[in-house]
Amino acid sequence: MNQADLKEGERLDGLPSQGVNIIQNPDMFSYSLDAVLLAYFANPNKKGRGLTVDLGAGTGAVGLFYAKKVKGEVALVEIQEDLAKMAARSTALNALNDRVSVIHSDMKNVFDQVKPGSVDTVLCNPPYFPVKETTKQNEDEHYQIARHEVAIDLPALAQVANKLLKNKGKFFMVHRPERLDDIFATLTARGLQVKHVQFVYGKADREANMVLVEAIKQGRPGGVKILPPIVAYTDQNDYTKQVQEILYGEPWTLD
Known part of the structure; x- marks a missing residue:
């Protein structure tokens, strides 16, 4: 790993299991x-030997964590210049410039740099909250774009993912369970068939607060599988053994 060049207000956060550090500024996101x-x-598919695109990459966390378990190239697409620059510096910090690139772009314009139908895998941790007249949005621009559907909404995101992917390519997303009906309807309408769903619970006795979704472009309808849940915290507010292993255990491997 290379030397970190931190600017004022920045810090390093790491994922020990993957040996990756991310440059972040808490005042941004x-x-x-x-x-x-x-x-x-x-x-x-194919242990990630093809091209992966991380849409709305922010500081690059998802794409960089993922890059360490695959063999192929990863493109991090981020609309906010400050975050894209941090993602580029984190890529260099983790000595991944040979396989990871950063594209400073609105994801709707990413086709200027990524050929439609050329991508094997698309990742996205999108803004969770739709914008309505009654929506109370975060005043900070970085948080507003990251949390609310200001720059792109779910239908437009699904359309971009579909256009990027090869047939039978995979789309992976994390979202909120209360949007699950929107997610299924939106993805299906744009040729992305949901195949795996995994719920994440803050604690075992609480409602799920996250949902992980896998969809396949031009996949066969039906056959959705619900994977075993992930529970994040114990009653003592410590990480569960399952999450501790994800964060601090052996490097991740692909099936």
Whole structure:
């Protein structure tokens, strides 16, 4: 790993199991457990030897965590220049410039640099909240774009993913369970058939607060599998053994 060049207000956050450190500025945006779990959940074809695109990559956490378990190239697409620059520096920090690139672009314009139908896998940790007249949005621009569907909404995201992917390519996303009906309807309408769903619970006795979704472009309808749940915390507010293994255990392997 190379030397970190941190600027004022920045810090390093790491994922020990993957040996990856990410440059972040908490005043802009910081990744959380959903990014880690999405990268862990993503199970691409051919052990990830093809091209992967991480849409709305932020500081690059999802794509960089994922890059360490695959063989192919990864493109991190981020609309915000400050975050894209941090992602580029984190890529260099982790000595992944040979396989990971950063594209500073609105994801709707990514086809200027990534050929439609050329991508094997698409990852996305999108903004969770739709914008309505009654929506109370975060005043900070970085958080607003990351959390609310300001720059792109779910239908437009699904359309971009479909256009990027080869037939039978895979789309992986983390979202909120309360949007699950929207997710199924939106993905199906755009040729992305949901195949695997995994719910994440803060604690075992609470409702799920995250859902991980895998869909296949031009996949056969039906046959959705619900995977065993992930529970994040014990009653003592410590990480469960399952999550500790994801964060601090052996490097991830693909099926």
